[in-house]
Amino acid sequence: MSADVELDRVTIRFGSFTAVRNATLKINNGEFFSFLGPSGCGKTTILRTISGFLEPSEGAVRIGGRDMRGIGPNKRPTALIFQNLALFPLMSVAENIGYGLRVRGVPGEARRRRVDELLNLIAMPGAGDKLVSELSGGMRQRVAIARALAVEPQVLLLDEPLSALDLKLRQHMRNELRNIQQRVGITFIYITHDQGEALTMSDRIAVMNAGVIEQVGDGRSIYDRPETAFVASFVGENNPFEGRVVAAENGHAVIESPVGRLRGRNRRAVSIGDPAVLFVRPEIFALGSGHEDGSLESEVLNVAFEGNTTHLFLRGPDPKKPIMVSVPRGAGSSIPEQGSRTAIRFDPEDALVLPAGSLARE
Amino acid sequence: MSSTVGRIAIVLLPLLVIAVFWAMSAMERRVAGHPGERGFLQRNGAAISLYLILAVGIWTLLLIVLPQLYMVDFSFHPKLPPAQRGGERDVYTLENYRYFIYGSTVRTDQLNTVHLKAFFLTIGASIFITALNFAICYPIAYYMAQVAGPARLRVLLLLLIVPYWINEILRAFALRVIFGVNGLLNTGLMAIGVISDPIDFIGQDIALYTGLSYAYLLIMVFPLYNAIESLDKNQIEAARDLGAPWWHIHLNVVMPFAKPGIAAGCTLVFMLTAGALAAPLILGGPKSLWFTPIVYDRFYQAFNWNQGSAYAFILLLTCIAFVLVVLKAFKVSLGEITR
Numbered sequence: 001m002s003a004d005v006e007l008d009r010v011t012i013r014f015g016s017f018t019a020v021r022n023a024t025l026k027i028n029n030g031e032f033f034s035f036l037g038p039s040g041c042g043k044t045t046i047l048r049t050i051s052g053f054l055e056p057s058e059g060a061v062r063i064g065g066r067d068m069r070g071i072g073p074n075k076r077p078t079a080l081i082f083q084n085l086a087l088f089p090l091m092s093v094a095e096n097i098g099y100g101l102r103v104r105g106v107p108g109e110a111r112r113r114r115v116d117e118l119l120n121l122i123a124m125p126g127a128g129d130k131l132v133s134e135l136s137g138g139m140r141q142r143v144a145i146a147r148a149l150a151v152e153p154q155v156l157l158l159d160e161p162l163s164a165l166d167l168k169l170r171q172h173m174r175n176e177l178r179n180i181q182q183r184v185g186i187t188f189i190y191i192t193h194d195q196g197e198a199l200t201m202s203d204r205i206a207v208m209n210a211g212v213i214e215q216v217g218d219g220r221s222i223y224d225r226p227e228t229a230f231v232a233s234f235v236g237e238n239n240p241f242e243g244r245v246v247a248a249e250n251g252h253a254v255i256e257s258p259v260g261r262l263r264g265r266n267r268r269a270v271s272i273g274d275p276a277v278l279f280v281r282p283e284i285f286a287l288g289s290g291h292e293d294g295s296l297e298s299e300v301l302n303v304a305f306e307g308n309t310t311h312l313f314l315r316g317p318d319p320k321k322p323i324m325v326s327v328p329r330g331a332g333s334s335i336p337e338q339g340s341r342t343a344i345r346f347d348p349e350d351a352l353v354l355p356a357g358s359l360a361r362e
Numbered sequence: 363m364s365s366t367v368g369r370i371a372i373v374l375l376p377l378l379v380i381a382v383f384w385a386m387s388a389m390e391r392r393v394a395g396h397p398g399e400r401g402f403l404q405r406n407g408a409a410i411s412l413y414l415i416l417a418v419g420i421w422t423l424l425l426i427v428l429p430q431l432y433m434v435d436f437s438f439h440p441k442l443p444p445a446q447r448g449g450e451r452d453v454y455t456l457e458n459y460r461y462f463i464y465g466s467t468v469r470t471d472q473l474n475t476v477h478l479k480a481f482f483l484t485i486g487a488s489i490f491i492t493a494l495n496f497a498i499c500y501p502i503a504y505y506m507a508q509v510a511g512p513a514r515l516r517v518l519l520l521l522l523i524v525p526y527w528i529n530e531i532l533r534a535f536a537l538r539v540i541f542g543v544n545g546l547l548n549t550g551l552m553a554i555g556v557i558s559d560p561i562d563f564i565g566q567d568i569a570l571y572t573g574l575s576y577a578y579l580l581i582m583v584f585p586l587y588n589a590i591e592s593l594d595k596n597q598i599e600a601a602r603d604l605g606a607p608w609w610h611i612h613l614n615v616v617m618p619f620a621k622p623g624i625a626a627g628c629t630l631v632f633m634l635t636a637g638a639l640a641a642p643l644i645l646g647g648p649k650s651l652w653f654t655p656i657v658y659d660r661f662y663q664a665f666n667w668n669q670g671s672a673y674a675f676i677l678l679l680t681c682i683a684f685v686l687v688v689l690k691a692f693k694v695s696l697g698e699i700t701r
Contacts (some may be wrong), residue, residue, distance in 0.1 A: 051603060073603045080603045086596035091616050099614075100604035151604055 002186040003064030003077060003154035004029040005050060010059035019045040021211045022059070027189060027204075032181050034198040035314070037208035038234070038360065043191045044336040046208075047157050049081045050189065057261030063155060079148035080157045080309050084164070085140055085218070087132045093119075093143050094128030094191065118146040121180065122330075138169045155187045162197065174201055195235050207231045226351075228270065232279045232352060234349040234360035239316070239323050241278045241358065245270050253353040254293055258306035258317035261295040274355035280346050282311070290345030297343045298323065300336050310335055314344065329356060379417070386410050415635045437672035440467075443501065458672035477656060477673075484653035488636040491574050495631050496624070504616065508595060510521065520521035526580055534573050534644040541569035541579045541645075565647040573645040578634050582627040589623025590616060622698040636681050653677060 005027040012020040020042040022187050027033045028143050050061055061068045064292075079100075087125060094101075094115045103112045119125050122142035132140060141161060148156055158177075161213035162170045173316050178201050181188045193345040198205045199219040206216045209230045215222060225234035233240055243257035253266035258262045264278045287297050298314040300324050311351060313322040319341050325344055336342040391406045403411045412554040438454050446452065462481075465474030504516055525533070540546045541563035548560040563569045592615060601611045617624065642652030657677065660670035686692070 052600060054602075074605045074607065075601070078603070082596045082600060084594065084596055086594060086600040088597060088601075090617060099601065101605075103604060103606040103610055147600075147604070242494075249683070 002030045002150045004031075005155055005187060005189065006062040006065075007046070007050075008060045008062065010046070010049065010056045012042070012054060012059060013047060017210055020049070020056075023213050025060075025206060025213060025216055027187060030185055030187055032178065032188045032190065032201055032203045034192060034202040034205045035208055036192055036195055036198040036205050036235070038193055038200065041208040042211040043193075043208050044159055046157055047080070047189065047191050050155070056244050063073040078157055079151055079153035079155075081144050081159065081161045083159045083161065085142055085161065086146070087140060089132055091132070091134070092128065093124075093130045093132065096132065096143055096145045097128075097150050099147065107164050107265075114150060118150055119147040121149070121183070122146045127266050137165050137172060141165065141173055141202070142176070143176075143271050149180075149184060151200050152313040153186065155189060156181075158188065158190045160193070162192075162193055163194070170197075177201060199235075207234060209234070211359075225267065226279070226354070228358035229277045229279075229354045229359055232277075234355055237282050237324055237326075238279045238360055239282065239305050240321075241280070241317060243276065245274045245277070245353070251347060255353060259296045259298065260292045262351070263298070263348040264353040265349060266353050267356055270353055270355055276353050277356055277359070279352045281350075283326040283328075284346045284350045285323075285325040285344045286346065287325075287327060287342065287344060289343035291348075294351075295343055295345035297341060299341050300338050303335060303338050310328055312336070312342075314342070383410075384414065386413065409616070430551050433671040434675060437666065437675050439668050441666045441668045459670045459676070461669055462676060464674060466626065476651065477653075480653045480656055481676070481680075482637055482650040483651070484677075485684065487571070487652075490634050491571055491626050491635050491696075492632045494571070495575050495578060496586075496628060498625075499579060499582040499586055501625070503583050504590055504612075507587050507590035508598065509595070522583060524579060532642050533577070535621050537569055537573045537576070537645060538688060541572070549576065562647075564645065565649065567647055567649075569647040570642060570647065572653075574638055575634050575642040577638065577641055578631045581630050581634065584621040585626040585630070586620060587623075589620035589626075593619045621694055625689060625692065625694040625698070629689070633681050633684065679687075 007025050010020060010023045012019065015209065023046060033356050035046060036322070039044050049056055050063070050068075052068065052071060052075075055069065060281070068076060086101065091099070094112070095144070095214045097118055098106075098111045100113045101114060101136075109351065115128060116125070119128060122145060124139060124142060124146075127135075127139070132231070135143065136260070144161065145156075162173050165173060174197060177188075177190075178231065190198070199222075199299065202219060204218050205214060205222055206220060207214045209228075214228045215226065215231045217355075222231060223236050226235065232238050241257040241259065241262055242253065243255035243262070244326070246256045246267075247254040248266055251266055251303050252263055253270055253276065254261050256261045262278045262280075264280075270276045289297070298316065300312055301315055301331055302313040304311040306311070310327045312325040312327065314325065315325040323344075372523070386409055390410055393407075394556050406414060418677075437451060438456070440455050440457055442452055460466050462472065462477055463474055463476065464470045465472060502518075502522075506515055510518060517568065528536075536547075542548070543560045543562060543564075545563075548557075552560065553558045554681055561568075598611055598620075601615045602608075604613070636653060638652075639654045640657060643655055646652055646655070653673075654677075657670055657673045660666050660673050664670075
């Protein structure tokens with residue numbers, strides 16, 4: 001069985017510090033939902049609140065329509081997979097997986113059958129007698145998932161469980177997690193600071209910054225139509241140009257930036273005089289000069305050949321953050337040399353003007 | 363050697379040893395330079411290595427091994443006036459052990475019920491006190507290790523440690539004052555009307571058990587604290603998240619993990635309680651007879667050092683055997699305890 005999860009104006013405070021501010025969203029039944037944000041943004045706090053280790057200072061958490069206030073983590077229909085997995089080191093794999101069943105008083109024979117089923121699900125049949133210390137990182141990962149699934153939760157909560165794995169395994173486990181989710185069909189709530197993980201696995205993503213949910217949507221809409229400067233700068237590579245709005249008409253806005261006037265789509269309705277940021281993704285740029293408010297010229301600081309694309313880094317308005325330009329292989333234009341000055345252009349239809357706000361730090 | 367020379371030697375020898383040791387290390391440093399990752403001998407040089415081995419060896423031998431061996435030997439000899447020691451009547455005998463069991467050095471028709479009772483009472487009560495101590499200390503240690511924040515932990519540690527700055531005997535007398543017939547507790551209980559007549563806490567051995575539990579509280583708390591502190595908090599939360607009630611978590615997650623600490627604390631407390639002398643002497647009621655005062659009496663009241671040695675040896679061996687059996691039963695190795 002699966003359940004939806006609803007956060008209703010949830011605020012969580014620790015003393016005078018507000019970790020999560022007024023979070024409202026609904027996670028659908030059977031959805032793979034991710035909270036994405038930098039460390040300290042409050043995403044783990046939200047997860048601990050859903051699992052019952054924390055109570056919201058204000059607002060309510062509802063699982064399957066039922067208000068969870070006052071219901072402890074051991075009584076909620078959720079199971080949590082910890083960042084460090086928290087497997088019991090003195091128990092065997094089977095004992096770990098069967099722990100929740102043992103707590104519920106499931107008799108030995110039924111428990112063994114269920115454990116065997118789960119070992120099959122995680123593709124580790126016959127590994128029940130092994131000790132946790134004998135397993136590799138990926139296997140531990142899978143045992144932790146099996147242990148959580150054993151209690152048949154309606155919602156599975158995952159707190160950056162892949163962060164300790166190496167890159168190859170991480171990518172493999174992404175597919176595996178997604179497969180397991182589709183097979184068991186329950187709601188997965190996934191916490192991560194890795195946008196690649198969030199984008200590849202999730203049905204929908206909530207991007208968080210400083211305790212506030214900035215945007216909720218599927219991966220494509222978050223990447224293509226970010227609603228805040230933070231989301232635009234945090235999800236995917238992006239080049240921000242800060243400035244003040246000097247013109248706004250026909251769904252477009254023009255900002256006066258240190259590198260000249262630049263035009264982009266004005267989906268958030270900034271008006272003349274507002275501080276704003278124009279974002280251009282590296283792949284939107286093309287080499288060569290173009291329209292007056294859709295091009296700029298700067299010095300090439302660095303050229304990085306990466307096979308299918310070449311990244312150019314140009315001197316930008318912020319000396320610490322060069323402008324990044326991706327040139328796909330076979331684009332037809334010759335790559336300018338390091339140290340030369342070159343012109344780049346972009347289509348203002350693909351650039352975004354957003355109200356000024358905090359940007360993600362590298 | 364005259365007594366003055368002996369006295370001077372006693373005062374001067376340690377100072378001399380320290381001075382020699384300091385001089386040698388200073389010389390070594392100048393010759394060999396900074397000690398790196400080398401073996402014991404290379405690190406210290408031949409002279410200091412020899413000195414260290416000899417110093418530790420002699421200390422262990424003279425102050426620990428030999429006296430114990432001497433006592434063992436003593437316990438197998440009859441009590442004799444000094445003139446006859448080493449004479450033809452000074453033979454190996456089991457009469458001291460016989461006395462413990464039968465109350466006579468020759469007869470075997472009657473059991474020495476007084477001493478045997480005291481002995482088994484001591485062992486039994488020590489087991490009980492160890493269990494009680496564990497029951498008291500486990501929550502404290504758990505709270506300190508997993509719940510309390512750093513500020514509260516410091517306060518707790520201070521509160522636990524400060525009473526132990528007071529001498530053990532003073533502490534025992536303080537408990538006597540509290541538990542006496544006209545003591546604080548009785549007066550207080552009568553004042554609020556819980557009881558009408560004073561309770562004889564001392565006669566009922568309540569004072570003794572309390573005193574003994576309190577005396578070795580810290581020795582239980584710290585190994586437990588150490589063991590529980592290294593447990594990953596997430597494991598407790600994981601168990602809770604999987605639906606475990608609190609007692610299940612303690613029984614199946616925390617305690618198995620803390621087993622070496624529990625074993626260390628329990629064995630230490632058991633040994634110390636069984637061998638305690640001050641608390642039983644001060645807090646013991648007229649009925650209760652702890653075994654250690656009996657041992658003490660063998661030495662200093664009966665002036666029978668041979669019998670005293672036998673008694674002490676019986677207690678020591680029983681305690682060690684008991685501890686080893688318990689460790690075996692709980693599958694804890696000696697190595698784990700020292701972790």
